[in-house]
Amino acid sequence: MKTVLITGANKSIGFETARQLLQQGYYVYLGCRDIKKGEQAVNQLQAEGLNEVELIEIDVNSIESVTAARKALGQKTQVLDVLINNAGIGGGIPQxxxxxxxxxxxxxxETNLFGVIEVTQAFTDLLRQAAAPRIVNVTSGLGSLSLHNNPAWKYYQIKPAAYVSSKAALNAYTIVLAYDLRDTAFKVNAVDPGYTATDFNNHSGPGTVPDAAAKVVKAATLGLNGPTGQFFSDDNAPETGISPW
Structure with a gap:
């Protein structure tokens, strides 16, 4: 049974991603900062008959917490097939x-970039034990520098400075990470789940959580011939599914 760790997984897109991967037969480690909320999320999934799930306490803003999470996971499994860096913050608009x-x-x-780097570095050794390891960095279409320079883009005027900068930096890290792992079985990609109705944006987005999670799941379950070092975004590139950086 393949294993996956998802950060920020107790609600919204992260939680639905966990549900969909459980339905596909994965064993899910639900990464959550708040133990109580994490336990509630695990209980909800198990109530749906999705039992191959357990909580991993992890605060991506704390290297001590990340280190403790790596130790805890290492006591449960020696192989991690998929890492989904989902935890993130927006901070509201305007910025x-x-x-x-x-x-x-x-x-x-700290959350959107440094936390991803710390988690990825901490769990890479377990990922290297997998036959086909996958890393998915959940980003945003707002992280595209090319689109932000295109006045015809539908989100051209939405430019929260801290959030845009952090996601652009995350995209750059994804490119470098994929390059550094180019001669391995790793597939490393950034996924924009689209403008989705969640509490992240006061439920203003037109997209649904199940559809958003399905995009993340698709990247997490890529086959051996799947792409790496890509920026997937159906929202910004509906014809190709690949967004310009």
Whole structure:
């Protein structure tokens, strides 16, 4: 049975991603910062008959927590097939580039970039034990530099400075990570789940959580000949599914 760790998985897209992977036969480690909320999420999935799931306490903003999570997971399995870096924060709108406090920038980057790097580095040894390891970094269409320079883009005027910068940086890290692992069986990709109705955006998005999660699941379950180092986004590139960086 293949194993997957999903960060920020107690609600919304992360939770639905866990549900869909459980339905496909994966053993899911539900990465959650809040133990109580994580236990409630596990209980809900088990109530649906999806029993191959358990909680891993992890706060991606804390290297101590990430290290403890790696130790805890290593006591449960020696192989991790999939890592989904889903945890992230938006911080609300607006975020003007000249008025947004640097402390806020640092908070957003701590979760959206540095947390991803720390988690990825901590769990790579377990991923290397898998026959076909997959890393999925959940990003945003707002992380596309090319689209932000295109006045015809439908989201051209939406430019929260800290969030956009953090996701663009995450995309860059994805490119480098995929390159560094190019001669291995790893597939490393960034996935934009689309503008989805969640509490992340006060449920303003037109997309549904199941559809968003399905995009993440697709990247997590790529076959041996699947692409790596790509930025998947049906929302911004409906014809090809590949967004410009």
């Amino acid at each position: 003007p580039s000249l008025e947004t406090d640097i402390t806020f920038f640092k908070q957003v980057f």
